[in-house]
Amino acid sequence: xxxxxxWGGLAVLLVAVVALRIVQASRSAPEAPEVDEIRARTGIPxxxxxxxxxxxxxxxxxxxxxxxxxSATIRAKTGDEILEIPVRVGQWVRAxxxxxxxxxxxxxxxxxxxxxxxxxxxxxxxxxxxxHERGAISDQDWDNALTGLRVAEANLExxxxxxxxxSPIDGIVTDILLNRGSMPESGDPLVRVSDLSRVQVVxxxxxxxARELGLGQPATVPAHGLxxxxxxxxxxxxxxxxxLEVELxxxxxxxDSTRAVPGTLVTALIEVGQRASALLVPQAxxxxxxxxxxxxxxxxxxxxxxxxxxxxxxxxxxxxLAAGEQVVVAGASLLSxxxxxxxxxxxTS
Numbered sequence: 001x002x003x004x005x006x007w008g009g010l011a012v013l014l015v016a017v018v019a020l021r022i023v024q025a026s027r028s029a030p031e032a033p034e035v036d037e038i039r040a041r042t043g044i045p046x047x048x049x050x051x052x053x054x055x056x057x058x059x060x061x062x063x064x065x066x067x068x069x070x071s072a073t074i075r076a077k078t079g080d081e082i083l084e085i086p087v088r089v090g091q092w093v094r095a096x097x098x099x100x101x102x103x104x105x106x107x108x109x110x111x112x113x114x115x116x117x118x119x120x121x122x123x124x125x126x127x128x129x130x131x132h133e134r135g136a137i138s139d140q141d142w143d144n145a146l147t148g149l150r151v152a153e154a155n156l157e158x159x160x161x162x163x164x165x166x167s168p169i170d171g172i173v174t175d176i177l178l179n180r181g182s183m184p185e186s187g188d189p190l191v192r193v194s195d196l197s198r199v200q201v202v203x204x205x206x207x208x209x210a211r212e213l214g215l216g217q218p219a220t221v222p223a224h225g226l227x228x229x230x231x232x233x234x235x236x237x238x239x240x241x242x243x244l245e246v247e248l249x250x251x252x253x254x255x256d257s258t259r260a261v262p263g264t265l266v267t268a269l270i271e272v273g274q275r276a277s278a279l280l281v282p283q284a285x286x287x288x289x290x291x292x293x294x295x296x297x298x299x300x301x302x303x304x305x306x307x308x309x310x311x312x313x314x315x316x317x318x319x320x321l322a323a324g325e326q327v328v329v330a331g332a333s334l335l336s337x338x339x340x341x342x343x344x345x346x347x348t349s
Contacts, residue, residue, distance in 0.1 A: 043342030046331035048294055049282050050347050051321045056275040058311035060212065064203035064248070066221075067262050068194030072168050074099055076184040085180055087191070093167045099191045100165040121145075121152035171195040174262050194262045197252040199226065201268050204243040212272040219248040219270045226250040230270060273309045278316040285327040286315050292328040292335050293321070294343065300328065300335045 083103035087093060125145050132142040167173075175192040178184055201221060205213070210233060217230045228250030237244050248268055285291050286307055293301045305320030321327065328335065329346055 043298060043340040044300070044331060044334050045344040046292075046294065046300075046328045046335070046341045047346035048326040048343055048348060049285060049329050051279055051281045051317065051323055051325050051327055053277055053323050054280055056273075056278045056280060056309055056312075056314065056316055057271060058273045058309050059269045059271050060209070060311070062203045062205065062209075062246075062268050062270065063265055064201040064246075064268060066224075066264055066266050067200050067202060068171060068174075068196045069198040069200060069249070069252075070169055070171070070195035071174075071262065072171070072193045073189045074165050074167065074191040074193070076100075076102065076186055076188045076190055077165070078102060079183060079185055082178055082180055082182045082184065082190070085176060085191075087173050087176070089173055089176055091173045092171070093173060093193060094170050095166075095168055097167050098164045099167050099173065099193070102165070118149075118152040121149040125149050165190065167191075167193045169193060169195050170197075172262075196262070199250050199252060199262075200231070201248040201250075201266060203246040203248065203268065204238075204241060205246050206243060207237065210244045210246065213246060213270060217270055217272065219250075219268055221248075221250065221266050221268050223266060272311070275309060275316060278308065279318075279321060279323055280314045281317055281321065281327050282329050283310060283313055283315050284329040286317075287332070291317075291321060292332045294326045294328060294341050298341050298343070300337065300339045300341050302335075302337045 080102035082100060084101040085099070086101065087097070087099045093099065125148075128137060128142060128145050131137045132139075171193040172195075173191060174194045177189050177191065184190060201219075213230055213233055215230055215233065218227075219229055220227050228248055230246065231249035232245075232247035234245040248270070281291065286305060289304055289307070291303045291305045293303050295301060303320050306318040308316035308318045310316070326343075326348060328341075331341075335341070
């Protein structure tokens with residue numbers, strides 16, 4: 001009897017606990033605030049910057065190959081052995097300076113024969129000179145002697161050019177392609193010389209990039225201290241690359257070839273525009289002609305703006321904003337006109 005009473009009490013207690021839990025579960029929980037309500041109460045977090053007046057210089061960066069205003073490649077005229085290389089890379093040479101000497105029995109024999117003929121013609125002229133001055137020989141004989149000497153000089157020069165290869169221009173020896181004792185084939189390049197009285201950087205740019213470029217625009221190569229300008233813009237793109245060639249020209253570097261090595265790639269800056277004074281905002285503040293302004297009460301307002309020059313991380317505002325206004329640079333995607341904002345970073349007025 002006692003056990004039945006105990007078990008009955010436990011059953012009633014269990015039913016009461018279950019009923020209590022059901023009642024608690026059936027009570028409506030308080031609704032969580034929506035995201036829009038939280039934003040309306042605390043404000044949408046944004047970063048801002050202040051529109052400011054200031055000077056603006058916009059430069060574009062390009063990479064191109066450096067070269068002298070002129071260059072020459074001295075090539076082998078015969079297959080003779082390279083006997084001597086009387087120049088070194090970086091040496092300044094004048095036009096006519098010997099840069100390579102080749103030697104073989106055949107070519108040396110030609111030089112010797114031409115030298116002997118030249119010497120004989122020279123002796124003949126010296127022997128006939130006093131006779132011509134005294135009128136002992138005819139003008140015809142004297143002219144023939146002088147003509148023979150000039151022919152002998154030309155033959156000797158031609159013979160030497162087959163052995164002694166000279167630079168056709170004043171410039172810097174920029175490359176020596178073979179060593180002494182090498183046996184080149186006729187036409188092989190041996191030495192390169194560049195005229196560095198002026199230097200150029202040759203760029204390959206897209207038609208879109210070329211639209212910003214114009215003759216005379218200032219250009220620099222900061223790494224080499226070069227200051228010059230745009231000197232040429234191709235009117236037709238390359239059929240292969242579809243790019244336009246642009247030339248930048250700079251004053252020469254003389255014999256200081258360490259300042260700039262022809263053939264190397266360099267970074268050039270071209271000034272495509274400048275303003276003495278402009279209203280400037282960060283580029284991130286303008287998208288598709290729209291900027292968001294935060295007023296003194298923290299409210300966001302959509303503004304349509306007209307942009308001008310753009311570069312170096314900023315954009316010129318021609319219309320739509322005033323100096324001192326705060327523009328949103330991060331967080332604008334969440335904004336609507338009249339929304340409350342909360343400034344969490346950036347530059348404030």
